[in-house]
Amino acid sequence: MNRPSEHRKRLPLYAKILIGMALGVALGLLGASLHFEQFIHHWIAPWGTIFLRLLKLIAVPLVLVSLIIGVVNLKDVRNLSKIGLKTILIYICTTIIAVSIGLTAVSLMKPGRYFPHDKQSEFMQRYEQTVAQKESAMQEVQDQSPLQFLVDIVPENAFHAFGDNSKMLQIIFFALLFGIALVCVGQSKTGSIVRFFNQLNLVLLKIIDFIMAFAPIGVLALMADLVVSYSGDVGIFSSLGMYALTVTVALAVIVFIVYPLILKLFTKKTWKDFIKAAFPVQMLAFSTSSSAATLPLTMERTQKHLGVSEQVSSFVLPVGVTINMDGTSCYQAVAAVFLAQVLGLDLSFGQMLLILATATISSIGTPGIPGGSIVMLMIVLDSVGIPVEGLALILGIDRPLDMLRTVVNVTGDMTVASVVDDGKREAVP
Numbered sequence: 001m002n003r004p005s006e007h008r009k010r011l012p013l014y015a016k017i018l019i020g021m022a023l024g025v026a027l028g029l030l031g032a033s034l035h036f037e038q039f040i041h042h043w044i045a046p047w048g049t050i051f052l053r054l055l056k057l058i059a060v061p062l063v064l065v066s067l068i069i070g071v072v073n074l075k076d077v078r079n080l081s082k083i084g085l086k087t088i089l090i091y092i093c094t095t096i097i098a099v100s101i102g103l104t105a106v107s108l109m110k111p112g113r114y115f116p117h118d119k120q121s122e123f124m125q126r127y128e129q130t131v132a133q134k135e136s137a138m139q140e141v142q143d144q145s146p147l148q149f150l151v152d153i154v155p156e157n158a159f160h161a162f163g164d165n166s167k168m169l170q171i172i173f174f175a176l177l178f179g180i181a182l183v184c185v186g187q188s189k190t191g192s193i194v195r196f197f198n199q200l201n202l203v204l205l206k207i208i209d210f211i212m213a214f215a216p217i218g219v220l221a222l223m224a225d226l227v228v229s230y231s232g233d234v235g236i237f238s239s240l241g242m243y244a245l246t247v248t249v250a251l252a253v254i255v256f257i258v259y260p261l262i263l264k265l266f267t268k269k270t271w272k273d274f275i276k277a278a279f280p281v282q283m284l285a286f287s288t289s290s291s292a293a294t295l296p297l298t299m300e301r302t303q304k305h306l307g308v309s310e311q312v313s314s315f316v317l318p319v320g321v322t323i324n325m326d327g328t329s330c331y332q333a334v335a336a337v338f339l340a341q342v343l344g345l346d347l348s349f350g351q352m353l354l355i356l357a358t359a360t361i362s363s364i365g366t367p368g369i370p371g372g373s374i375v376m377l378m379i380v381l382d383s384v385g386i387p388v389e390g391l392a393l394i395l396g397i398d399r400p401l402d403m404l405r406t407v408v409n410v411t412g413d414m415t416v417a418s419v420v421d422d423g424k425r426e427a428v429p
């Protein structure tokens with residue numbers, strides 16, 4: 001006979017996360033209406049922060065270990081350059097498609113027309129300080145050499161790289177170097193190191209299971225805190241509703257049309273199997289607004305549930321978190337054109353192409369953290385001569401849109417991992 005605890009265990013991860021989210025929203029709404037916001041900030045929110053920290057805690061060791069194993073398992077190191085090239089090319093293609101969809105949606109729906117102009121100065125005032133901060137961050141990025149991104153990939157100290165989650169490309173660089181060296185030295189001399197990493201990987205995957213057991217509480221806390229923090233800003237939706245709708249429609253086209261099409265054309269995986277594997281990842285991305293924090297779960301689900309090989313997923317996914325942001329790039333295109341519409345600036349076809357190029361490039365430099373794309377959006381705005389102060393008009397509604405674009409970002413990474421894996425394996429139920 002089944003004991004109640006066995007029943008509980010059978011509840012799928014996505015259901016647990018959904019329940020956590022729903023309870024979090026309910027608690028947040030209750031907190032806002034009965035005014036116990038402080039209680040939520042002080043006693044509930046920290047559990048969300050602990051959950052995020054746990055996810056980040058496991059990300060660096062997981063990427064390092066699984067990528068080293070991935071390289072060692074490649075039959076031929078030359079395959080690595082094939083996988084690398086294919087991954088980067090597909091990432092660039094999906095990003096360009098995403099930006100084009102954003103540009104099309106915003107040109108057709110023209111959300112700028114619906115923005116009440118009397119709100120303009122109010123929003124400008126309210127977000128003046130935040131815009132100024134982001135502006136100085138943008139200046140720093142713009143002053144760099146165009147090759148700075150290459151310099152940044154090479155760590156000068158491996159332990160500093162391991163100590164900083166935002167240095168994912170440096171960690172990938174080290175892992176590739178280490179893995180290739182292991183292969184070159186030869187299995188007969190390095191067998192025990194390889195065995196050690198394989199066993200370490202099993203331990204790390206177990207830790208992810210532990211962390212995910214905490215996920216419902218974590219997302220409950222994150223959502224409750226978010227609802228309480230944003231409850232005062234509900235009015236903003238009426239001014240920016242059409243803009244939010246445009247972003248949502250564009251993102252929905254990517255998730256429900258583009259990705260299924262890509263999967264159908266280039267893999268053997270069905271959309272149903274894909275979504276089964278991806279749904280918990282999407283829910284986690286939605287509640288954390290961070291594709292970097294979601295990475296451990298993305299890796300686990302892509303390997304175990306989508307059946308993508310370790311060689312491919314351990315490389316494609318961490319790289320994707322750093323450089324592939326379809327949701328973000330699509331959003332940047334919509335935001336830039338929306339602001340141009342509100343400010344009465346007519347964009348030429350050439351400027352649209354410039355947005356296509358800068359949104360593609362700047363999404364590559366966007367960190368996978370909440371609001372990571374704001375500074376990069378400024379670069380897009382600046383490139384076509386839209387005043388960066390315009391950002392103040394959309395900051396108030398950024399978080400919910402961030403949650404949606406992060407879902408697209410992680411879904412894109414999983415889609416590309418499936419394509420690169422070439423659909424050789426069937427999805428594992």
Ligand code: ASP
Pocket residue numbers: 289290291292325327328366367368369370371372373374402405406409
């Ligand atoms: N929050 C997004 C992510 O983590 C980045 C962004 O668009 O701000 O993928």
